[in-house]
Amino acid sequence: MNKKSLSERDICTKFITPALVKAGWNVHDQIREEVTFTAGRIIVRGRLHARGKKRRADYVLSYKKNLPIAVIEAKDNNHSLGDGMQQALAYGEALDAPFRISSNGDGFLFHDSTGLGGPVERELSLDEFPSPEELWARYRQYKGLDETARPTVEQPYYDDGSGRVPRYYQTVAINRAVEAVARGQDRILLVMATGTGKTFTAFQIIWRLWKSKHKRRILFLADRNILVDQTKNNDFKPFGQAMTKVTNRSIDKSFEIYLSLYQAVTGVEEEKNIYKEFSPDFFDLVVIDECHRGSAAADSSWRAILEYFSGATHLGLTATPKETNDVSNTDYFGEPVYTYSLKQGIEDGFLAPYKVVRIDLDRDLEGWRPTKGQVDKHGNEIEDRIYNQKDFDRTLVLEKRTPVVAAKITEFLERTDPYQKTIVFCENIDHAERMRQALVNLNPKRIAENYKYVMRITGDENEGKAELDNFINPEERYPVIATTSKLMTTGVDAQTCKLIVLDQRIQSMTEFKQIIGRGTRINDDYNKHWFTILDFKKATELFADPNFDGDPVQVYNPAEGASPVPEDEQGVEGGVGIAEDPAEYGADEGETWTNDDTGADDDAGDAKITKFYVDNVEVSVVAERVQYLDAQGDLITESLKDYTRKRVREQFASLDDFLRRWSGADRKQAIIDELAEAGVFWDDLIADVRKKLGDDPDPFDVICHIVFDQPPLTRKQRADQLRKTGYFDKYDGPARQVLDGLLTKYTDAGIEPVEDVKVLRLDPFRSMGSPIELIQAFGGKESYTDAVRHLEAALYHSAN
Structure with a gap:
């Protein structure tokens, strides 16, 4: 047998797979071939999209179904033994498989990244490939997993046979978390970008720990009711009768999986702290969803729950770990055991890419100063100073600014798709209401169709909140546009949101990431593959911050305590001036909130006016530019x-x-x-x-x-120049007609249809004869293909 004549697939079938089987690897459970593990980056083309190259490993070897430990990259025998090693190294790193191997059918180049001694790379013959038990023992030693940990880490994930199995990065996150628990680590943090399936990942972690009996009673904590209900009814459904949702009425201790809102088990009064009806050692595992919020601060009343169950293992989940002078996820949980970023998700094709349309308004750039003694529309004298972007819609409202923003939003929607789901993030409830009114007035036709075309969805108003489910439901057309402030920044699974409007000054990186995350989900069924960000407040400058997609850096020092909140941070998440109803974040009575935004004038005696309304200052757009994500996931400036x-x-x-x-x-x-x-x-x-x-x-x-x-x-100029050369004189009859028709098709539709033989089924070719007859006019398919190629060569040569 001449190996040099064999294809790569033949090398796999005849040499590599038999060597693996001989070493004891099972082809049904332990060997997977041609494993595609990414979806291919989405490439946007107008209203269409395509997928980039997917990453595919020739072999992934697993000791158990959910435990990949080795990657093999195969080449044909015209390559050297190590020609596939660099690919194997990259794939092994992504899949968290420490053994990376290259082969050309003569043997193996074996790379050991465990660092446990011995050569990092060595050549092995086909007969020397290690057995599953040998590599598994080395893997466990590398991960610090003793014999007692084996039942836990070898427990398979939940598989209902539907084909929904963890994606590669979810598998890495699940395995790292389970291994950390099996080693006895009691505080664990997972960081996964919005839209990458944190809840499904959490379910698989809990399932394996629960089924292996390593953890028997588990508490899942969230701070919004919608998060708990979505979790219970969707990803956690397989727990069935073992699961319950905790209410603030009674405690039933016969279940094993408990889902709860913080608010349901805590209160200012001691008797409302229902969680204390459980003994401190009742739960073995506490999972904290969106752990950057709620209990993140050391002095939060909700942190008391975690402290009460401090003997349990605590697993924190977040897309945006919070690191400020006052709050630190890493101080509590330690460094993340795994991070899967937005940038990586877009590169892999699991998250939607975006483009940014930055719109600058004159008053935002230049600021505005009242004349001496100027009063607002309510007769209140305006404090004499320069007001700028951080003041607008907070302490001073330029009423003509909001319609200008609303007009740009409407213009974009009408130019693209007026029914694409849109979230407009405003400074506060008052701003969200004024934005709703402006959008209603600019869209009378849409409002006539359905008054819910535009809705304000904020925490203070039940009618708007009641439409939240309809907004995030892909099957419901209305509402189309939601104006909001804080309510929809996190935990809202808006799968079909294609437009995010930022008319909110955002200084918190955590909040910015959460807001951007509202658009990152992909939904193939509803053609949601990318989204657009309209930015009116320079918020997208945060994309340039190294912390946007980097690992969290701890800045909190518990010895120093909380520091004053800088002026620029006031009014953003984590600051002291959040102008929202506590219901926006689901805060309990014990949390410290301010609500200075009722939209009403302060006319109580000599009380200080906190917001001025100016209705006679013109506002206009002075600059607009589009920014894109490049192939590396960076924003092009x-x-x-x-x-x-x-x-x-x-x-x-x-x-x-x-x-x-x-x-x-x-x-x-x-x-x-x-x-x-x-x-x-x-x-x-x-x-x-x-x-x-x-x-x-x-x-x-x-x-x-x-x-x-x-x-x-132009295409027409290029085609006309070719016709003037007499190019078609060497053809006659049907062949000349076909080539002339192809040139016309090029003029009308470009080069792509010319290169597709199916074009012969369309007009004007159908009237000339069948595709077979037209091809035979050239003497057969090969001659037809040559004629098309020569036509293209002449077409592009004619003007160069």
Whole structure:
């Protein structure tokens, strides 16, 4: 047998798999081949989308179904033994598999990342591959898992046969948490971006600990009723009769899985602290959802619950670990055992990418100062100072500002999709109500269809809150637009939200991440694959902060205690001036909240006016620009043209190089797709050059003009130039008709349909004959393909 003539798949089938089986690996339970573990980054193309390359490991070896410990990257025998090692290293790191292996069928290059001594890499013959027991023993030693931990870590995850199994990063999070518990770690933190399935991950962790009897009674804590109900009715449903939701009425101690709101078991008065009806050692495990809130602060009344059950293992879940001078998740839980970030989720294709439309208003940039003695519309004299963005809609309302923002929102919706779910984040309840009114007045047609087209959903008003479920339900069209402040920042599973509007000054990184997370979910059934952020308050400048997608850095020092809240932090989450009803966050009576935003004037005697309303100051848009995520997940700050030049020149060193690659490509569309995957935003770029290149220019001309400074040509100009050359004179009859029709099709629709033989089923070709007859006019399919290729070559040569 000549190994050099075998394909990579043949090498796997004939050499690698038999070597694994001989070493004792089971092909049914322990060996998985061609394992695709990412979805492929979403590439947005106008209103359509495509997927980038998925990551696929040739082999993943698991001791048990849920315990991947080794990755093998295979190559054909024309490669060296170690040619697949760098891929294996990358895949092994992602999958948390410490043994990374490369093979070409002659043997194995074995990389051991456990650091337990011996060579890091060594060559093995096909007969020397380690057995499952040998690698599992080394894995357990690496992870610090003794014999007593085996029943816990070897317990499989829940599988109902529906095909829903943990994604690769969920598997890593589950395994790391279970292993930490099995080692005896009592405080554990998992950080997973919004939309990546924290609750499902928590369920699988609890399931394995519960089924292995390592933890018998578990408490799941959340601070919003919707979070508890969603959890109970969806991800936790398999617990069945073993599970109950705790109410503030009575305690039944016969269950094993308890779900509870903080508010349901605590109160200011001692007799309302129902949790004390349980003994301190009743629970073995307490899981704290959204642990950056609620009990995060050391002096929070809700922290008392955790302190009461301090003997249990505490597992914190959050997308946004909180690290301020007053609150520290890592001080309480320790460093995260695993972090899966928004950036990684977008790169893997599990989270939706976004673009930012930054809109600057003149008054926001320049500020505003009243004239001496000027009064507001209620006759209150306005304090003489310069008011700027941090004052607007908090201490001073420029009433003409809100309709300007609402008009830009309406303009965007009408230009894209007027029924896309939209959340408008405002400074406070009063601002959210004024924004609702402005949007209603700008959308009379939509309001006539259904008055719920725009709704204010805030914690102070029951009618709006009652529509929250309809807003997040993909099957319900209304409400379309929700104006809010704090209520929808977290815990709201808005799967089809495509537009997030920021008219709120955000200084808290935690709050910013939570708000952005409202748009990151993907829903294939409802064509939700990306979202847009309209930013009126410079909030998206936080994307440039290294902490946006980095690991949490502890700044809290318990020895120093809480520090004063800086002025800029007041009014944001964690500050002292949150202008919302306590119901917005579900706070109990024991929490410290302020509610200075009733929307009413303060006319009680000589009381200080806290908010001025000015109705005669004009406000206008002075700048608007679009920012995109590049292929690495970073927000592009340069112009789209400059960015395109940079990306294309990374692929093609010169115009000649580009022309050579373009001319030599069997399918021009393949190069267009390749550049899209590298980060070229075709639709937005084409929109940017439409005046010069026509409504739907050829991507070839877009690149030649923008990147290589060639004279602009429209598709029609390019086709007309080819016709003038007499190119078709060498053809006659049906063949000439077909080629002329293809050139017309290029003029109308671009190069993609020309390269697809199915175009012959469409007009004008249908009137010329059947596809088979038209192809035979060229002498067969190969000759037809050659003729199309020559047509393309002449088409692009004619103007260069």
